[in-house]
Amino acid sequence: MITILSLAIGLLNYPLIEYPKKIGILGGTFDPPHIGHLRLASYFAKKLQLDELLLVPSGQPWQKGSNITSAEIRYQLTEAAVIDLARVFLYLKIPTKIGVDRIEIEREGPSYSIDTAKSLRERYGSDVSLIWLTGADSLIHLPSWIAWQDLFRYLHFAVASRPNYDLSTEMSPEIQMLLETNQTKDLNDLTSHPAGLIYIDESFSVDLSSTDLRKRWQSTARSSIASEQIPSHTLEIILNLGLYQ
Template sequence: MTSAHLDTPKKIGILGGTFDPPHLGHLKLATHFAKVLHLDALLLIPSGEPWQKDPDITSAQIRLQLTEAAGIDLARAFLYLKIPTQIGIDRIEIDRAGPSYAIDTAKALRDRFGPLVSLTWLMGADSLLNIPSWNSWDQLLHFVNFAVASRPHHELSTEMSPEIQALLEKYQSIDASSLEKSPFGRIYLDNSLSVDLSSTELRAQLKSTSRSAIASEHIPSHALEIITNLGLYK
């Protein structure tokens, strides 16, 4: 695992989030798309100041620690599953002052890796449905692709806004391999993975009496060790 220095990758996945805390849903999403898209590298990017989230989130430095710890578990899973994707934990949003906007990150990563590398933003269907609320959302596909995993309780066909419908009509590809060949501008919807886990719900559950069982079932072991040692989410 590395901290952002990657060996000339041609296909890079981007998984951003508050990671408050990182959970097995994040790791399942990362593992699935690393295989499906044959990613050379995967960047986990904890947000610095998530402008749409609860103001009481855990500090950026601790969330970075948790993400690095979860990256260790993800690297072990990749090794076990013989997935050759490199994993990087990227500080780009934590080091950048002000609110963490996806468009700023997409532009910066495009500048870093150049015009020919395939950059694919990994997300759940709930994030795609919410994208029209993101800053400069309509410019994102000029810099990256989207790979979208289905989520229970978020049915695209019934919840889709006219903006998302228009986006899919213009950019959707039914073939995952098209993202490998396209630096940006493609959307791939994947219905073979369904992750029913969110950090918000997990934080609420961790305040319950069954905290220990919930934590060990849903949080990667290295991240859980930090959470336990620091007494987080009580």
């Protein structure tokens, strides 16, 4: 008869299989963070079974011009949005840990994704799967990013489709070639490899335009926008500070 003690000893001597952690990264200006960001985060956190999710507000978004809300306020807005996101995770029983990372805000100079990717890889090590969560429009415009091809040395990309963006007709030859060599349709590949792959989810569509939201905020439709598009805790800060008037 095998006793509980002997069984425990046997288990201790048996090599355990350890799977690399999966960390999702949702970067952006977050000016402001909105329901589209939360939907994207919730969808991929559940589908990819992420261990952690980092929201990374940009410090100095070099492609956005100068008319941007200060980094510290955008960080506060993002922290507030995470309160609502945590409630969504709790309701949907998603065990993913959530955090807001100041890595780009505290780094001097323009916020380049390649610098963030390198820093996160150094922080988490070579075995962890780092997955950049984004929409189809970002994939289309990826060749405009600094050192964009080097990103795949450090990250995977998980891409959601987006209304009015047809990848088959709008992507450049560079992206077509990238998909031929790096695209995967098997989610398990994002665990078995730490970086280098693109997963496109065509079953999920999300609108991620903070720019359009700010323009609509200045229109007569402000009240409906507030209730439908902006997380409640973020909205409270926006109203208190009189942002986007």
